[in-house]
Amino acid sequence: MTRLSVNINKIATLRNSRGGNVPDVVAVAQDIERFGAEGITVHPRPDERHIRYQDARDLKSVVTTEYNIEGNPIPKFVDLVLEVKPTQVTLVPDSVDAITSNAGWDTHKNADFLKEVISTFKDAGIRTSIFVDPVSKQVEGAAKTGADRIELYTETYAKTFVKDPQQAVRSFTEAAVVANEVGLGINAGHDLNLDNIRYFKENVPNLLEVSIGHALICESLYLGLENVINMYLHRLK
Ligand SMILES: CC(=O)[C@@H](O)[C@H](O)COP(=O)(O)O
Numbered sequence: 001m002t003r004l005s006v007n008i009n010k011i012a013t014l015r016n017s018r019g020g021n022v023p024d025v026v027a028v029a030q031d032i033e034r035f036g037a038e039g040i041t042v043h044p045r046p047d048e049r050h051i052r053y054q055d056a057r058d059l060k061s062v063v064t065t066e067y068n069i070e071g072n073p074i075p076k077f078v079d080l081v082l083e084v085k086p087t088q089v090t091l092v093p094d095s096v097d098a099i100t101s102n103a104g105w106d107t108h109k110n111a112d113f114l115k116e117v118i119s120t121f122k123d124a125g126i127r128t129s130i131f132v133d134p135v136s137k138q139v140e141g142a143a144k145t146g147a148d149r150i151e152l153y154t155e156t157y158a159k160t161f162v163k164d165p166q167q168a169v170r171s172f173t174e175a176a177v178v179a180n181e182v183g184l185g186i187n188a189g190h191d192l193n194l195d196n197i198r199y200f201k202e203n204v205p206n207l208l209e210v211s212i213g214h215a216l217i218c219e220s221l222y223l224g225l226e227n228v229i230n231m232y233l234h235r236l237k
């Protein structure tokens with residue numbers, strides 16, 4: 001089974017564009033769960049341009065499915081995650097000024113740092129996942145950090161899929177085979193959408209979870225949030 005975790009960053013972007021509390025991020029998260037999503041993802045960035053640290057705290061008591069917090073483990077983020085204790089923390093090496101996540105970890109160069117931070121989260125009972133490019137060597141390095149899972153960074157898949165789906169998915173299938181061999185669970189995310197999700201799921205063995213935000217919210221402008229969530233669930237069956 002592949003779980004759908006909905007990333008609600010864009011709901012917060014909309015709210016922040018006007019001040020006030022419309023749309024209400026917490027209420028939308030509850031509705032997303034009621035519509036059938038199996039998880040909620042947030043990615044608070046240091047400048048809090050969309051999800052605020054307080055949102056991450058407020059969501060803890062209302063999310064009843066799986067709560068996933070993503071981000072670069074700077075000290076402020078580590079403290080937040082240890083306070084909130086989500087189901088899962090996904091470590092992403094994004095720089096402060098990045099528009100969005102744009103690379104996976106070099107799991108070899110950052111091995112000592114990752115080992116330390118992962119053991120801190122695991123000691124607190126939080127499942128850990130690290131964001132990696134679909135490269136076997138990086139997946140092998142991820143296993144050595146003690147992480148429970150990897151999140152495969154799917155931007156290259158989404159870009160190439162429109163021209164050549166087979167070529168697009170090849171490195172992801174290979175990375176997943178390695179992850180399965182070394183005992184890592186497999187998540188995926190970034191730029192996944194209604195057009196490319198089914199083929200990805202069909203070609204990545206043991207895909208446990210996808211987190212989807214930007215496209216899902218854009219698609220919902222035309223098709224409605226409840227409908228779109230159910231379209232994803234159907235494609236992930
Ligand atoms: C790790 C990942 O790919 C997503 O969490 C992405 O970073 C979304 O963040 P933004 O909404 O800030 O683009």
Ligand SMILES: NCC(=O)COP(=O)(O)O
Nearest residue numbers: 007189190191211213214
């Ligand atoms: N981890 C990926 C995520 O949460 C959503 O990424 P995107 O769908 O907004 O590109």
